Amino acid sequence: MNETSGFSINGYVMALLVLPALQIATVLWLLTWQGGLVALVAIILVAVLWPGFFMVQPNQGKVLTLFGSYVGTERRTGLRWTIPLFMRRTISLRIRNFESARIKVNDNQGNPIEIAAIIVWSVTDTAEAVFEVDNYESFVTIQSESAVRHMASSFPYDPRDDEQSEVALRSHPAEISASLQEEIQARLARAGITVHEARISHLAYAQEIASAMLQRQQAAAIIAARAQIVDGAVGMVEMALRKLADDQIVELDDERKAHMVSNLLVVLCGDKAPQPVVNSGSLY
Structure with missing residues (x-):
């Protein structure tokens, strides 16, 4: 069932018709007691029409039903009037x-x-x-x-x-x-x-595995950090060896290169600051 527009008219226009009739009937009935049939009809008419007034607030809808049947929804704000037999249910349209x-x-x-x-x-x-x-x-x-x-x-x-x-x-x-x-x-x-x-x-x-999963996340972070450190260290060692060879600063055989690479990797990949050792003799 999809929403349709319900029947209603401007309540202020309807009030201009109902209120004067109510005032005239009240004056005739209460003051003179001689209003007769006209006053009685006016009072009955006002009593029948008055329940048809209702108010629609901003971002609000009134679902109208007649004896269980859906007849429409009124979304126009302000004072409205509809058939008094219509039942009205308020639905908020606000977020x-x-x-x-x-x-x-x-x-x-x-x-x-x-x-x-x-x-x-x-x-x-x-x-x-x-x-x-x-x-x-x-x-x-x-x-x-x-x-x-x-x-x-x-x-x-x-x-x-x-x-x-x-x-x-x-x-x-x-x-x-x-x-x-x-x-x-x-x-x-x-x-x-x-x-x-x-x-x-x-x-x-969940609490039962939170501690274990935290250790797993920490281990994964440490491994990723170590992998990045090793990649950087290998690149720096390669650059150092190439720079020494290009500038002809010193000629290193394979054994000396291996010793230099080992020292550089220890320095670059270690957790703590390295302790320098001065070799006053030969490399061999």
Whole structure:
């Protein structure tokens, strides 16, 4: 069921017709007690028409129904008047947001993680929000958490070492947010809800493996740093040997080159500052 425009007219125009009739009837009935049939008809008319007035606030919709049948939605703001028999239900069209609860789920590698998300949403079709689901606010909350759980189990927490371009929860926030928004929107479209934004607000390994995973991350960082240091050190040694040969500063045989390379690598790759040793004799 899709939203349609409901019947209503400007409430101020209608009030110009109802209020004078009410005033005339009141004066005739209360002061003279001789209003007769005219006053009685005016009072009955006012009593029948008065319940048709209602107010529509900005970013708000009124869903109109007649004996259980949907007759339309009024979004025009201000004082409105409609048929008094129409039942009116107020639906907020304002943008709302909420943070899902922190849930524990396994990523696609089987690691238990904790995850939560912030979802920004609003009602765009009042008819679907009212008639397609029992409680659209509860529907948004439950389906959003279900989408977060499904999305978290579809991606790894960290990209694998052999697949650096793999989309992961921690390393690709933009791609994960887009995927999460599409997942939630697909679930909430039937309820007339539009998801404006969905982002992860909390992401961490579960407590039972957090310590081990921290050590793993530290080890991976150390290995990556060491690999970069070794690459730089080898380049510097190669440059030093080439520079010595090009400038003809000293001629080194293979054994001396090996000794020099060993010393340079120890100096460049060591964790601590090297202690110089002065050799006052021959190299041999």
